[in-house]
Amino acid sequence: MLQSILMMGGLGVAIGTALVIASKAFYVYEDPTVVAIDDALPGANCGGCGYPGCMPNAEAIAKGEQDVNSCVAAGEDVAMAIAEIMGVSMSEKEPEFAGPGCHYGNEDADLMYEYKGVRDCRAAAMLMGGMKVCRIGCLGLGTCVTACQFDALSIGEDHLPKVDLEKCTGCGACENICPKNIIRLTSASRRIMREYTKDECTTPCQRACPSGIDIKEYVRLIKEGDYHGSLQVIKERMPFPTVISRICPALCEFDCRRLIQDESVGINHLKRFVCDYEMNQDKRIQPYKAPATDKRIAVIGGGVEGLAAGYFSARLGHAPTVYEASDAFGGILRKAIARERLTMDVLDWDVEGIADLGVTLKNNQKAGEDFTIPGLLKEGYDAVFTATGGWDSRLAIEGAGAAANVFPGTYLLIDLLRSKDDAAVKIDNGETVVIAGGGVRLPDAVEILKSSGTRKIIVISRKKPEDSSFDKIGIDALAEAGATILYNTGITKVLGEDEALTGVEYIELDTGVKHVIDTDTLIIGSGRFPELAFVPVADDEVDENNGTGSEPAAGPMTWEGVELQKKPDANRELGLLSSQDVISEYASAVAAINGGRKAATLMHHLMYGIEFQDPERMLTPKSVVQDVRSLTQVVPSPRNILEIAASRDERKERFSTGFSTETANEEAGRCLRCGLVCYEKV
Numbered sequence: 001m002l003q004s005i006l007m008m009g010g011l012g013v014a015i016g017t018a019l020v021i022a023s024k025a026f027y028v029y030e031d032p033t034v035v036a037i038d039d040a041l042p043g044a045n046c047g048g049c050g051y052p053g054c055m056p057n058a059e060a061i062a063k064g065e066q067d068v069n070s071c072v073a074a075g076e077d078v079a080m081a082i083a084e085i086m087g088v089s090m091s092e093k094e095p096e097f098a099g100p101g102c103h104y105g106n107e108d109a110d111l112m113y114e115y116k117g118v119r120d121c122r123a124a125a126m127l128m129g130g131m132k133v134c135r136i137g138c139l140g141l142g143t144c145v146t147a148c149q150f151d152a153l154s155i156g157e158d159h160l161p162k163v164d165l166e167k168c169t170g171c172g173a174c175e176n177i178c179p180k181n182i183i184r185l186t187s188a189s190r191r192i193m194r195e196y197t198k199d200e201c202t203t204p205c206q207r208a209c210p211s212g213i214d215i216k217e218y219v220r221l222i223k224e225g226d227y228h229g230s231l232q233v234i235k236e237r238m239p240f241p242t243v244i245s246r247i248c249p250a251l252c253e254f255d256c257r258r259l260i261q262d263e264s265v266g267i268n269h270l271k272r273f274v275c276d277y278e279m280n281q282d283k284r285i286q287p288y289k290a291p292a293t294d295k296r297i298a299v300i301g302g303g304v305e306g307l308a309a310g311y312f313s314a315r316l317g318h319a320p321t322v323y324e325a326s327d328a329f330g331g332i333l334r335k336a337i338a339r340e341r342l343t344m345d346v347l348d349w350d351v352e353g354i355a356d357l358g359v360t361l362k363n364n365q366k367a368g369e370d371f372t373i374p375g376l377l378k379e380g381y382d383a384v385f386t387a388t389g390g391w392d393s394r395l396a397i398e399g400a401g402a403a404a405n406v407f408p409g410t411y412l413l414i415d416l417l418r419s420k421d422d423a424a425v426k427i428d429n430g431e432t433v434v435i436a437g438g439g440v441r442l443p444d445a446v447e448i449l450k451s452s453g454t455r456k457i458i459v460i461s462r463k464k465p466e467d468s469s470f471d472k473i474g475i476d477a478l479a480e481a482g483a484t485i486l487y488n489t490g491i492t493k494v495l496g497e498d499e500a501l502t503g504v505e506y507i508e509l510d511t512g513v514k515h516v517i518d519t520d521t522l523i524i525g526s527g528r529f530p531e532l533a534f535v536p537v538a539d540d541e542v543d544e545n546n547g548t549g550s551e552p553a554a555g556p557m558t559w560e561g562v563e564l565q566k567k568p569d570a571n572r573e574l575g576l577l578s579s580q581d582v583i584s585e586y587a588s589a590v591a592a593i594n595g596g597r598k599a600a601t602l603m604h605h606l607m608y609g610i611e612f613q614d615p616e617r618m619l620t621p622k623s624v625v626q627d628v629r630s631l632t633q634v635v636p637s638p639r640n641i642l643e644i645a646a647s648r649d650e651r652k653e654r655f656s657t658g659f660s661t662e663t664a665n666e667e668a669g670r671c672l673r674c675g676l677v678c679y680e681k682v
Helices: 002-025 032-040 054-063 076-086 121-128 143-147 173-177 188-193 204-208 215-223 227-235 241-247 267-281 304-315 344-356 373-379 413-418 439-451 472-480 589-608 648-653 661-668
Strands: 097-100 153-155 161-163 183-186 296-300 319-323 360-362 383-386 410-412 432-436 456-460 483-486 489-497 500-508 514-518 521-524 532-536 558-563
Touching: 032 054, 032 076, 054 076, 121 143, 143 153, 143 173, 173 183, 188 589, 204 215, 215 227, 215 267, 215 661, 227 241, 227 267, 241 267, 241 344, 241 589, 267 661, 296 304, 296 589, 304 319, 304 344, 304 589, 344 360, 373 383, 373 532, 373 558, 383 589, 410 413, 413 439, 413 521, 432 439, 432 514, 439 456, 439 472, 456 489, 472 483, 500 521, 532 589
Parallel strands: 296 319, 296 383, 319 360, 410 521, 432 456, 432 521, 456 483
Antiparallel strands: 097 183, 153 161, 383 532, 489 500, 489 558, 500 514, 532 558
């Protein structure tokens, strides 16, 4: 008996000792902050946050990799509770909603699917084939409905998914599971910043529009009598709708698919109809704005591009201010457009609409005289964009000699050449000068620089040696004069500290390798200053004064100017003065507006450290897409035209009258509502 007791006791001691050792060996520490955050989360484990469950999301929140309001299944009370646990404040989150991009279901589509017992959209698409990216022809089996954990989706009587916006959390489960990309997440910010890609169902007119307006949708809404909604769609990408509806070259109409059958749809005239509806009722119809951020934006130049950059920055939630050197805003629209085509009351209406959206406008403010870019950054602006215009910008600074430095240490080649014979034009070039471009006037520029004391001259040329503007004798002469030519290169960034330029970054166009040149002067071989977004360079090191280094350190202000993102028309498009850059002036105002949108996107990305969209997937004029070569069951119908003003005197004030309601409805009905390779029968 005693022996048994001792044996059991010994066994108990041994097991206890083993458990103690095991507890030490296999002990897992649980961060109390993570546990508290996980307890606050609803436990849906839906994956809408981007993590596989609530615990991984809680760990990411604790590390600062996720926002406190990252849970799409939770409400504001949960976010506030997590913010209290983390000891941080919570900012408003922009709502995202799922939305179907399809107008009718499989039963009505030209491209049919035979399901043969398969009841899952993904399996049907893989097994039965057919177009997987065309929005027309939803498979309608409801796989997206089963994927939604918030009961926000249903299949309607038309066999299309219906979204309950009050229940939708924007988790993306339906988007990820749809094999035809019919369900997509969308928000104001996404629609502003995105570039269209090759695999999307864009229409020919939309691809031709420099601003990328969803033309099919706004025409459809006009047809339905929803003028308010139509204008909202237009203003998604167009801050000057009333102006553009009068002067646009209407490139979209040259690609209208109705041209295969008869005449193009009067797209631009329909835009004018709905814009005049707004102006005549004297009531603003503004597009959606993202929740306010704490970011301040400065835009230099109050022309088309500058005002557009301010407009889109405001819609992204930022606080933009536009600085204009002259006494009026509008740039070339105010100076060079015939009054019978564009009256100033129309221009003023659109400019006032931009200001009404939250853009601060300051006139009679000249860059380099009344303010500088480093000065603006020191004042607390988070980003600055240069949209100083082309030849028309010279009118604003007449009498100032050389164009005042838009950004430190940078001049135009034309002003350097003028400085030789005009004492009023002064170029403060330093010992090291970089020239971007130059062409056949490069020898003259080198001569002027050497005579003024420059010791080192580096030329950044996009051309290959065999394509140079000079023969071997001319190249040798430049070398003897002290100029080094770097062929096959382009400037991608400028660097500075306080009011001085310190360097430029250039890229080898064939290899993609980047280098930095130390310099104090940059000469731009074009008719205008480049479009760059300037941001302060943050100190990555943590210090007591600046915390994480997310703000510029005390002392000298270091900054960089970054070029706009380029589309991949070719591998040689990176760098300034490429074929995608504006060398002298935009071909049309609608293209300048798109430049402003791209500028707002660039600044947003730089301020928040967001990765740029993959350029390889972007849609370009050179992209090969499937298309329609013939139409069937489309009844020919003549295009409606605007009524010309009755007399010559009247035409001085009004080029033409707009569409009547009946005419607009009839013309909107001519739209085929094209898909990628299909169209709706009308």
